Amino acid sequence: MDKYVITISRQFGALGRTIAQKMAAELGIEFYDRDIVEHTAKRMGLPVSEISKEEERAGGFFAERRYPLGMGPVSMQEELFQVQTNIIRDFASKESCIIVGRCGDYCLRDMERVLDIYVYAPIEKRVENCISILGMDEKTARGMIQDVDKARENYRRKYCKDIAGIFDNREICIDSGKFGADTSADILCGVVRSVFY
Structure with a gap:
């Protein structure tokens, strides 16, 4: 079977990352999310620990979710986006995989055999997920x-x-x-199989 790539973008609290992990396990393919950040740090000669320290200084545990890599000073933003794009394209050219976030759909827009998925949910359901899964209080979750x-x-x-x-x-x-x-993962895996298998 020829390789294929799935990109998953999501609203915060809509469980897009969880769905991506479940799909990767069911389909037996690789899953890339934080790995992209780690590879970016490596290519730029920056230790991941340095990025983590900066994230902590920027606002604590949830800062990495609030301020995605690439939202810093303008010249650094452009460089980070280009490096990330290259890494995403490298992953996609090697094997079947799922890419989570980081404009993966856009980075791979000219490639064939790519399925772009967007995961969303009503606000109240997302608040509930943030409270029950991430351990936030309601005010923090809404913010x-x-x-x-x-x-x-x-x-x-x-x-x-x-x-x-x-x-x-x-x-x-x-x-x-x-x-x-x-069920979302099952539905999406069914679509993937009907399109690529």
């Missing part, structure tokens, strides 16, 4: 949802200039609040 969604939207707008809306350049959008993580 994080607002901040992270805005940061992701700004990041996408900045680097994906020819994409107008949040659903553009995505073939499948799924409401994880309606289906839950397990």
Whole structure:
């Protein structure tokens, strides 16, 4: 079977990363998320510990979710995005895999055999997920949802200039609040099999 790539973008608290992990396990393919950050640090000659220290200084445990890599000073932003794009393309050219976030759909827009997925959920379901899974209180959860969604939207707008809306350049959008993580992963794996197998 020829290799294929799935990109998953998501709203904060919609369980997109969890769904991606479940899909990777079910399909027997690689899953890349924080690995992209680690490879970026390596290529740029920056230890991951340095990035982690900066994230902690920027706002504590959830800072990495609030301020994605690439939202710092302008020249650094451009370099980070380009390095990340190259890493994502390297992963995609080697093997079947799932790429989570970091504008993966845009980075791979000219490649064949790519399926771009967007995971969303109603706000109340996302708040519930943040409280029950991430251990946040309700006020923190609502603030994080607002901040992270805005940061992701700004990041996408900045680097994906020819994409107008949040659903553009995505073939499948799924409401994880309606289906839950397990069923969402099963549905999406079914689509992947029908398209690529």
